[in-house]
Amino acid sequence: MTEPDRLRELADEFGTPLYLYDLDRLDDARRDLFGWLPEEFEVFYALKANPHVDLVRALRGGEGRTCRAEISSTGELAAALEAGHDPARILYTGPGKTPGELREAIGLGVRLFSAESLGDLEHIGAAALAQDAVAECLLRINDATAQAATGVRMTGRPTQFGIDSETLADLAPRLRSVPGTSLAGLHLFSQSNATDEDALIAEFRHTIDVAARIEAELGVPLRLLDIGGGFASPYGQHGRRTAYPNLRAALEAALDTRFPQWRQGTPRLAVESGRYLVGDCGTLLASVTNVKTGRGRTFVVLDAGINTFGGLSGLGRILPVSVRPGPGGAAETRRVTLAGPLCTPGDTLGRDVEVPADLGPGDRVAIPNTGAYGPTASLLMFLGRPAPAEVVVRDGDVVSVSRIEHVRTYRKVAGEHD
Template sequence: MTDTDPRTRPGTVTAVAPSPRPATAPDGTPTPAYVYDLAAVRSAHARLRSWLPEPSELYYSLKANPHPAVVSTLHRLGCRAEVSSPGELGAALEAGVPASDILYTGPGKRDEDIAGALAAGVRDFAVDSVHAVDQLDRAAALHGVRVGYLLRVNPGGGSRGAGLRMTGDPSAFGADAEDVRTRPQRYTGGDHARIEGLHLYLATNIADEAALGDSFGEAIEVARTLCQAVGRPLRTIDLGGGFGAPYAREGELPAYPGLAARLTGELDRALPGWRHHAPTVAFESGRYLTATCGRLLTRVLDVKESHGQRVVVLDTGINHLGGMAGLRRVPPLHPDVVRPDGAGPQDAGRTSTTEPPGPAMICGPLCTPLDTWARSRPLPAVAPGDLLAVPNTGAYGLHASLVLFLGHPAPLEVVTDGGRTVRSDRLTFVRRAEP
């Protein structure tokens, strides 16, 4: 849950539970701290919308960054919310997203998860199997409501240039396209839950425009075939995402200047009513919309030499960034760790190291050798207490990490807009008795 210190007011930066002498950044922010810039979120949204065909909808995938300030900003820009857990649903609702603008996805849902979503007013779901269709129909019947769903599809093949392929292999995601094509009656629903669209998400993190266009082109062709097989008008074709972004290293968002024109032509041929929302075409993004809005501020705790290698220990590690890199959910972590805004050694009187810049092993504070970001990565000359920043960590940062491992406090999350701090809070976790 998100615990906001009642002392925190817009324009201030206050830690929920600071250590007795917290290391602070020049602006007073205790470290480690994620800083999210809403102006960068708006810029990324405008950039992505310019690459998409019109008319089309855009979902924000909360898994990238569910901070309420980020979610509410994107919703005000017109994004619907894609969630896949009770926690993400709660984050979307807390951010002011109405239930009618929420799509609840995920390859496996507990009965109580669906019941909670229905009670909150959610009426749009994505399902991945015959069982999931029946499960949703039963739940809707129990609540006395009718719902629509997107059938997620797993076509054959895969997408070149992808950071992570989502289809083409045995997977929890989606029903096999061939089974949907040959036995569509299994997937069209019951009295209370009916198919209203298709959900295709072939791959993620594709920086190359041609490769991304190929991925969407494959999805469009699958949609054309399955729309004919289902034999009824469908409301939505969600083509998923795949938009790339730099992760924990300096860099700019990829440009896709020819994508809209290419997809417009392919959609005209495959789904001729799409310009009139028959069906509505939708896309999803989390990474592209938020990656460049965030940076992780950190302090150096120790600098030493070990067996001829410079080792730098920071006050943050895999518990706050990159914990899922080994699971291939985020790219392997080879971070650029830089002084933010040209900052040098902090605190008058401190003697900085005289070592020249060069490769260093970059480690976190956890009591395990697994807490290593890089074995050998260029790093400026630093000394204990120096402030550093890891850029482009607005997506798959804190919420894709091992925050509970070894019990260190979660980092502060600071939201800025135009250089002004508008919110500061920290995730806390509380053990409570259950009946």
């Protein structure tokens, strides 16, 4: 059966909108990423890209090197634990960890945290002390300088993320002495989606230099150094994941210079990735519900909008998507605006998107590279429309079918009338 035929069969069986996740493609991405890195590196999978348990489980298990979990909420923690992750090996990150979340995470066995500020470190320590535990903490650093010019910049400006590097020398005594914590190392994440390998290498070299300098300023040996990510993969458009064939040698050379004992595990090294690992395993299938032409522009209305895929597209940040028509599409094409079904002009997936000229109601389209930042990164509950089905396959066979349900729960309030 050809791929278009298989997509049509799944859409017929489970309806649209529908996400299809192919675990074989996920395995390929994991294998590729580990292949670009020195063997000593660990990889944290950022669950914010896609917390679907079957994907998280596949990245943890399988043949070859496997991924640890990086989470930023107790909801993601639940997904990681369901997928079989050891809580002691999970990295908990994020600038807004609440006392309740920290209490729950530590109670469930999480012991590794990324601290975004002195205050965040103190909150982690207080939660650990309350449960007679010690939290291993990485200090997330917001470096004042940066090297790369591509991707999304994450450092060098005021932000809620990380401790400003120029303040570390003065803060070092307080950071070293927070009760309930032990400084395990550093967490530096400076950019996202670097499509240029030279730029990514330059950024990692700079990060390693910064880490070596900070180790001296803190007066604490680094046991774990997370140098972040930035590995690029297309989002909702045709294309392939970026290759990084020179990255391994460049990292080895930089580490040999700044951390000569790294091959013996001092420090241990890690990177993190979300979209690179899961992005191209996903395809979003949608049906055309209407075609409307007005004032010189044609609108193709789909049953999938910003409630289904990438709610940030409504802010103009991820336009345009590209689509693959279903089997039998016409050779001639036209350019249209792809709109979703929501009652808001912000529900736009793409402008000037090339589609078959005869695309009409009842036809289906496939949006590629949608394994990352799909349903859980969308305006899922806006207007109360059903969430899309999510179908996971391996070797062409369906592994699971699921759908996120919108449920409002009520709590009895004292004195409330029946």
